[in-house]
Amino acid sequence: MIKLIAGRKVVSKTVIVLLVASLMVIPGYAIAGAPNTLAIGTPHKPAFVQNLDELIDVEVERRTLPSRPVVPTTTDVNIIELLQQLNETLILGYLENLTAFGPRETGTEGCDQAAHYLYNTLKNIGLAVRYHNYTDDAVSGSNIEATLFGADPTNIFIICGHYDTVPAGPGADDDGSGVAAVLAAAELMSKYEFGHTVRFVAFSGEEQGLIGSRHYAEDAYNNNDSIVAVLNADMIGYTATGSDGKQGKIFENTASEWIVDFTQDISVLYNDYIDIQLIPQGETWGSDHYYFWEYGYDAVFYHEFHFNDYYHSVDDTIAHMNLTYSTRFSRLILATLATMAQAPRPVLEITDITGGLGISAQITNIGDSDAIDVNATIGITGGLFGFINITATTSVPLLETQGTVPLKAKFFRLGRITITVIADASNTDQVTKQATGFVLGPFVLRVTGIP
């Protein structure tokens, strides 16, 4: 693993050197590269649908959804272990197998062969696999779904991509890259136990107008499936420049913004393995996440930063992909999924420290399970001649989800002070927050948080 990271640094340096060299050698290179700038804004769409009004409209009531998972403040050894195992060799292997079937247009031999390959691969991994068959006016086909049951199987998290392609191309990036991420996540996560259920899904009929995913989301809705989040990866393996490799796009609707925040927090937490900054793009109907939105589920669509110049052509090949980028993007989605699927846990948060008559603060459990034996302390130091050293402590045996514990310290002093609030529980990480203020008798003024 250390070798791989070192190698990547060398590659990116080489790319930068080459870019700088090319700019010096060929004046006007930037102008010649102008079409690439246009390509960045090209939206990903099903091949045979031009406008949203060509898609079938769904009108359902959004159901009350289960509580959302919360990103922990520290890294997890199991997640790091997962990330270390997701390497370029793994992604390349899956990409080679998928593209070997040639074009995989839904309803053709190539697509059927790919479907069998996906079914068998997921079965061999040891997961519960099924064909989710659908019949539609436009096209009929099969989605492949593999399930890793959680300790509590009620809530479901989905990672997905589409394995069908346009008639022209081998679809390495569109969407071999997404399906490779799905397979890699399935292979690696199957060796671990999770608190919640995870489904690994490969759709077909995407190019005909999101047909496979529409039927899948419809059936999930009718089945009352408690899907908390859908992570759709479609084209995550192409870069045109070195800087493209440091960025990615994420499409979301308002209800799904929490998944954007979650993924961004994960990318910061595990930056050593990911190194991709995600830029939110808002809504698009152009990939398989769309019908999950329509059926009232929260979903996002992950996409490369620079749109693939070989999109929907015979040249959408592995040779035109950036495997390092594809691997790191797959890791980002894997770490997000695996963290979401972990057992519910409490997460303590110290909400604003305020002055007035003494110092007030509040501890909130923003996690998705009870915090046990919560202890919270306000410590105050400083003052004139450094004479102030006060602590006030509160303890509760149990703090429910969204429950709060108020903290208060009253005293009579003078001078500048530093306030430190610490909270912990027997079943979660300790949190700390600091602020400064000024004490004048019983009053605390000018309280400002220290970031």
Ligand SMILES: [Zn+2]
């Ligand atoms: Zn696609």
